[in-house]
Amino acid sequence: MGNYKPQTLALHAGYDYKKSLKSRAVPIYATTSFVFDNVQDGADLFAAKKDGFIYSRIHNPTSVVLEERLSAYHKGSAGLAVASGVASNALLFLGLASSGRKIVASPHLYGSTASFLNHNLKRYGIKTVFVELNDEKALRNAIDKDTVLVFAESIGNPSGYILDIEKVAKITHEYNLPLIIDNTVTPPPILNPFDYGADIITYSLTKLIGGHGTHVGGIILEKGDFDWGTNEVFKDYINAPDPAADGVNYWEVFGKPFYKEGKSGVLVNKLRGDLLRGIGPTLSPFGAHEFLKGLETLPLRAVRQCENAAAVADFLAKHPKVSWIKYPGLKDNPHYELAKKYFSKTGAGAIFSFGLKGGYDSAVTFIDNLELWSHLANVLDARSLVIHPASTTHSQLRGEALRAAGVSEDLIRLSVGLEDAGDLITALEKALDKVK
Numbered sequence: 001m002g003n004y005k006p007q008t009l010a011l012h013a014g015y016d017y018k019k020s021l022k023s024r025a026v027p028i029y030a031t032t033s034f035v036f037d038n039v040q041d042g043a044d045l046f047a048a049k050k051d052g053f054i055y056s057r058i059h060n061p062t063s064v065v066l067e068e069r070l071s072a073y074h075k076g077s078a079g080l081a082v083a084s085g086v087a088s089n090a091l092l093f094l095g096l097a098s099s100g101r102k103i104v105a106s107p108h109l110y111g112s113t114a115s116f117l118n119h120n121l122k123r124y125g126i127k128t129v130f131v132e133l134n135d136e137k138a139l140r141n142a143i144d145k146d147t148v149l150v151f152a153e154s155i156g157n158p159s160g161y162i163l164d165i166e167k168v169a170k171i172t173h174e175y176n177l178p179l180i181i182d183n184t185v186t187p188p189p190i191l192n193p194f195d196y197g198a199d200i201i202t203y204s205l206t207k208l209i210g211g212h213g214t215h216v217g218g219i220i221l222e223k224g225d226f227d228w229g230t231n232e233v234f235k236d237y238i239n240a241p242d243p244a245a246d247g248v249n250y251w252e253v254f255g256k257p258f259y260k261e262g263k264s265g266v267l268v269n270k271l272r273g274d275l276l277r278g279i280g281p282t283l284s285p286f287g288a289h290e291f292l293k294g295l296e297t298l299p300l301r302a303v304r305q306c307e308n309a310a311a312v313a314d315f316l317a318k319h320p321k322v323s324w325i326k327y328p329g330l331k332d333n334p335h336y337e338l339a340k341k342y343f344s345k346t347g348a349g350a351i352f353s354f355g356l357k358g359g360y361d362s363a364v365t366f367i368d369n370l371e372l373w374s375h376l377a378n379v380l381d382a383r384s385l386v387i388h389p390a391s392t393t394h395s396q397l398r399g400e401a402l403r404a405a406g407v408s409e410d411l412i413r414l415s416v417g418l419e420d421a422g423d424l425i426t427a428l429e430k431a432l433d434k435v436k
């Protein structure tokens with residue numbers, strides 16, 4: 001798709017209607033399997049000697065359009081669609097790390113991601129060290145010879161911690177390690193982490209990209225210029241003969257010849273060939289179709305939701321019953337300078353948190369009296385949402401761990417939708433009137 005801009009790519013990349021009975025919309029290929037021309041054709045497909053579809057657990061034409069479209073939209077090299085956002089994170093961790101290896105992660109993570117790193121991966125001998133990644137010394141101290149990756153979210157949810165991606169990427173690359181960014185809350189046009197040095201982006205498609213709260217899904221995107229051949233820690237996964245694939249060394253075949261032009265899809269290829277194949281968290285073609293529809297309007301929705309969030313934050317910041325507000329677009333926020341650096345184009349996302357002077361009890365009264373905003377465990381629906389994380393999304397964490405994740409007991413999180421900003425503010429005002 002040559003030099004087209006992201007808004008255009010969001011509607012056209014990765015699909016040729018002439019190859020699909022001239023269907024203008026991307027068809028849903030509701031099929032598990034694909035017919036071979038003859039025995040040789042089947043053999044060649046299985047040996048990866050030619051491109052083509054075999055079985056929908058591994059790839060499906062509808063999902064492949066989504067993979068290619070989102071990859072082009074981010075100027076990346078390849079994509080792997082999966083069944084959920086946590087599945088995309090889990091495949092990356094399980095692929096790149098193994099027993100005895102180490103992950104360095106920000107403590108400002110989505111609850112289920114933090115819990116998986118903390119508890120599940122530990123059982124397999126994979127250790128995660130949580131450090132404030134913007135702190136150069138802490139980051140350097142955390143990385144050692146067993147470290148395989150550095151992982152963070154663009155804006156921590158719900159702490160509002162903004163990662164200095166450019167700085168963290170530079171340091172991470174000095175150790176020949178990849179920086180993986182969960183960019184769920186800030187997809188382009190809000191932020192493209194590849195522009196600042198991230199090597200891999202992972203998404204929950206469930207949120208802003210799907211946009212309408214209708215389907216759960218995830219995707220891994222690879223930028224394509226990372227050199228997996230230098231660091232010894234990749235010798236057992238990417239840069240070694242793979243016994244499950246006829247002894248193919250993925251790095252030699254899919255990576256090394258292409259990475260200098262930024263066109264290596266080696267990690268996506270490898271994950272498709274082993275963990276997607278072996279674990280099977282596949283995105284259905286119906287889900288892929290939902291996300292393709294969401295992507296068409298993402299550039300418009302993202303901008304409007306950021307604008308609405310700024311208006312709502314402005315209102316709350318001035319309200320006498322609000323004790324604090326963590327919206328990075330406000331001047332007194334500690335992340336204001338980083339927000340200016342990364343989010344001046346659209347605004348600092350559509351999710352933020354605040355607290356009421358009356359603490360926990362006021363938070364409960366407020367949510368129970370709030371109209372229009374839905375009280376539920378999701379973010380970045382087209383409709384506005386509200387939640388109290390201490391009693392829900394982060395309820396597995398207690399005391400210190402809760403504080404380390406940036407959650408206090410009085411914290412209320414808002415996800416601002418596409419409604420009229422005045423209507424949203426009126427609803428907040430009415431609920432605040434009920435609070436003592």
Ligand SMILES: *Cc1c(COP(=O)(O)O)cnc(C)c1O
Nearest residue numbers: 084085086110184204206216217
């Ligand atoms: C929701 C979310 C996830 C998990 O995504 P699912 O699609 O629910 O599995 C991961 N990371 C972030 C930042 C999220 O907001």
